[in-house]
Amino acid sequence: MAKALLDVRNLTISFPDSSPVRELSFTANEGETVAIVGESGSGKSLTALSLMRLLPNAARISSGSITFAGTDLVSLPDRDMRHHRGRDIAMVFQEPMTSLNPVMTIGGQISEVLRLHSGFSARQARSRAIEMLDLARIPEPARQYDEYPHRLSGGMRQRVMIAIAAACQPKLLIADEPTTALDVTIQAQILDLLDRLRRELRLSLLLITHDLGVVGQWADRVVVMYAGRKVEEAPADELFARPLHPYTRGLLAASPRLNGDRHYREAALTEIHGSIASASRESGCPFLPRCPIGIPTCRARFPDLLTASAARHVACPVTIVEERSHGAAVGIRA
Amino acid sequence: MSSIGRLAKTFRRTALQAIPTVIGIVVINFLLLQLAPGDAADVLAGESGSATMETVAALRARFGLDQPVLVQLVAYLDNLAHFSLGFSPRYNLPVAEIIGQRLPGTLSLMLTALAIAIVIGISAGVVMASFSSRWPDRVISIVAILFYSIPGFWIGLMLIVLFSVKLGWLPSGGSETIGAGLTGAGALLDKLRYMILPATSLALFYVAIYARLARAAMLEVNTRDFVRTAAAKGLSPLSITLRHVLRNALLPVTTVAGMHLGGLLGGAVVVETVYSWPGLGRLAFEAVMSRDFSILLGVLLLSSFVVIIANMMVDLLQAWLDPRIEVR
Ligand SMILES: Nc1ncnc2c1ncn2[C@@H]1O[C@H](COP(=O)(O)OP(=O)(O)OP(=O)(O)O)[C@@H](O)[C@H]1O
Ligand code: SF4
Numbered sequence: 303m304a305k306a307l308l309d310v311r312n313l314t315i316s317f318p319d320s321s322p323v324r325e326l327s328f329t330a331n332e333g334e335t336v337a338i339v340g341e342s343g344s345g346k347s348l349t350a351l352s353l354m355r356l357l358p359n360a361a362r363i364s365s366g367s368i369t370f371a372g373t374d375l376v377s378l379p380d381r382d383m384r385h386h387r388g389r390d391i392a393m394v395f396q397e398p399m400t401s402l403n404p405v406m407t408i409g410g411q412i413s414e415v416l417r418l419h420s421g422f423s424a425r426q427a428r429s430r431a432i433e434m435l436d437l438a439r440i441p442e443p444a445r446q447y448d449e450y451p452h453r454l455s456g457g458m459r460q461r462v463m464i465a466i467a468a469a470c471q472p473k474l475l476i477a478d479e480p481t482t483a484l485d486v487t488i489q490a491q492i493l494d495l496l497d498r499l500r501r502e503l504r505l506s507l508l509l510i511t512h513d514l515g516v517v518g519q520w521a522d523r524v525v526v527m528y529a530g531r532k533v534e535e536a537p538a539d540e541l542f543a544r545p546l547h548p549y550t551r552g553l554l555a556a557s558p559r560l561n562g563d564r565h566y567r568e569a570a571l572t573e574i575h576g577s578i579a580s581a582s583r584e585s586g587c588p589f590l591p592r593c594p595i596g597i598p599t600c601r602a603r604f605p606d607l608l609t610a611s612a613a614r615h616v617a618c619p620v621t622i623v624e625e626r627s628h629g630a631a632v633g634i635r636a
Numbered sequence: 637m638s639s640i641g642r643l644a645k646t647f648r649r650t651a652l653q654a655i656p657t658v659i660g661i662v663v664i665n666f667l668l669l670q671l672a673p674g675d676a677a678d679v680l681a682g683e684s685g686s687a688t689m690e691t692v693a694a695l696r697a698r699f700g701l702d703q704p705v706l707v708q709l710v711a712y713l714d715n716l717a718h719f720s721l722g723f724s725p726r727y728n729l730p731v732a733e734i735i736g737q738r739l740p741g742t743l744s745l746m747l748t749a750l751a752i753a754i755v756i757g758i759s760a761g762v763v764m765a766s767f768s769s770r771w772p773d774r775v776i777s778i779v780a781i782l783f784y785s786i787p788g789f790w791i792g793l794m795l796i797v798l799f800s801v802k803l804g805w806l807p808s809g810g811s812e813t814i815g816a817g818l819t820g821a822g823a824l825l826d827k828l829r830y831m832i833l834p835a836t837s838l839a840l841f842y843v844a845i846y847a848r849l850a851r852a853a854m855l856e857v858n859t860r861d862f863v864r865t866a867a868a869k870g871l872s873p874l875s876i877t878l879r880h881v882l883r884n885a886l887l888p889v890t891t892v893a894g895m896h897l898g899g900l901l902g903g904a905v906v907v908e909t910v911y912s913w914p915g916l917g918r919l920a921f922e923a924v925m926s927r928d929f930s931i932l933l934g935v936l937l938l939s940s941f942v943v944i945i946a947n948m949m950v951d952l953l954q955a956w957l958d959p960r961i962e963v964r
């Protein structure tokens with residue numbers, strides 16, 4: 303198999319008194335869309351920020367490695383890391399309303415990154431920025447170039463953010479809940495845009511969300527996080543066809559795609575009782591307090607990630623037994 | 637809307653608002669000054685030492701001081717409407733001429749002080765914010781508190797003691813070397829040498845204010861999401877500070893700086909006295925002592941113009957700095 307573009311191994315992110323991300327491993331291949339899914343507080347944003355080395359001051363990567371295109375980002379000097387940011391790895395944030403500088407024109411904010419990394423002259427940067435606005439489907443790009451962010455709607459601002467992120471044709475684009483703050487009707491358009499850019503600019507997309515239903519359509523692979531840990535990983539279609547981890551099953555049951563037209567915000571995790579706050583810091587499966595099929599041995603230690611099939615992993619010994627017998631049954635029939 | 641159009645609109649609105657303000661200021665000042673005991677005739681008579689009741693009455697009649705207050709007010713407003721500030725009994729000259737001689741001195745002092753305060757204050761604030769809670773921040777904080785709490789005249793006197801008396805580097809008073817006959821760059825340099833100490837004493841208080849204000853604004857802006865976006869672009873910390881944080885942090889500082897121009901004029905009175913600087917502050921002070929109300933009114937009117945123009949500039953500056961400010 304070709305070497306992964308991004309290879310995160312045993313990543314642990316710590317604050318002085320807690321570790322919201324633990325032993326997290328995943329990869330992203332070139333041109334692939336990997337989704338990281340989990341409810342609020344599961345550590346998705348911290349994971350994304352750690353890839354950019356933009357963690358909040360109090361947080362640090364306490365162990366693990368992040369290998370990007372063969373380079374270990376964790377140990378990279380700041381100056382070299384800056385060289386990658388915006389050029390090789392770019393990020394779109396959750397809050398389009400506040401993520402743009404209010405006193406700079408939107409075009410200026412796109413040109414800035416182009417001039418920094420591509421060595422463009424002011425004029426080259428301008429025309430390329432207008433192309434990017436056009437690519438991001440912003441109407442009248444040449445005129446909008448000189449517009450200020452406050453004149454744009456949230457959806458348009460997020461398009462500008464995407465144009466900034468994609469301007470230098472990064473190898474990896476991280477989108478941290480790019481649609482959460484937006485109107486439902488805009489969500490599909492934004493995801494569509496990201497997917498189109500992925501294909502046209504041949505970049506890998508790391509799509510972070512708390513909504514499995516939204517992801518089904520756009521992701522190749524899905525990593526499910528719970529309380530800072532990966533609890534399941536699978537190709538998207540397999541995950542939707544046969545979710546293994548009880549948490550994933552709850553998420554799927556709660557997602558609007560498979561559950562009528564209820565919006566996920568209202569429906570959020572009604573199928574899973576309790577909240578993520580119940581995840582104890584002690585050993586044992588963090589999902590145990592909410593798990594409908596938990597057994598006493600789940601209390602012993604965090605369940606190892608078990609391999610269900612070539613590309614499927616799940617951190618639950620109870621369901622893996624079930625899955626293996628299913629797989630065996632399939633095998634017998636074949 | 638284009639930014640020029642936006643600025644022009646802001647300008648027009650402010651200018652229209654200024655007219656009633658100025659009229660109000662004139663009337664209130666005029667009436668307030670009438671409350672002060674004594675008038676210019678009393679002082680002139682007192683100084684001459686041998687004035688009779690008749691000469692005092694004649695003086696009053698000559699300057700119109702014997703008229704009822706309202707008549708005097710109307711006469712004054714009438715003068716103003718004809719762009720005249722009246723006549724000074726004491727100097728025996730038109731007020732406009734006297735003020736005209738002193739205005740450049742005060743304006744240059746104020747603007748130099750303001751420029752020093754803004755440039756040094758904001759730079760100090762940026763350094764403090766960049767090193768927040770580390771030693772540069774602490775040291776500058778202490779210095780700023782000193783500047784803030786020590787009165788301007790005392791700072792002025794100490795600067796004279798150090799730089800004029802002990803070191804002999806800079807002149808202790810006046811505004812230029814009399815009789816040096818300098819021209820061009822030489823004259824400018826000479827003026828600058830006289831300007832440094834008074835402008836610095838006037839500025840230090842404001843340096844302290846702007847430094848603390850800029851520091852707080854920088855730290856606040858630093859936490860905003862767009863700063864993280866700037867970092868995600870790969871900009872260096874310095875570019876992030878200068879290109880993204882500073883411009884947003886300037887907004888609160890310019891508001892306050894504009895409001896301070898009136899205060900600077902007040903501070904100029906003290907500093908001009910300490911440095912025998914020929915300016916409006918000293919003129920106003922002398923006018924009070926000699927009850928020369930026509931001069932005092934002229935100075936007050938002019939000060940209100942200065943403040944109004946300053947506010948206008950601040951409005952324009954803000955509209956330019958912050959595109960979100962729409963014309964109301
Ligand atoms: N600055 C911080 N200081 C202390 N703890 C933090 C900080 N930021 C995040 N955390 C902790 O890390 C956990 C994970 O945060 P993170 O923002 O990564 O969650 P998330 O999965 O992105 O959630 P959301 O869907 O709400 O964005 C949170 O539960 C929070 O307690
Ligand atoms: S390990 Fe146990 S508690 Fe955890 S998800 Fe599986 S069954 Fe539930």
Ligand SMILES: [Mg+2]
Nearest residue numbers: 346347396479
């Ligand atoms: Mg988040």
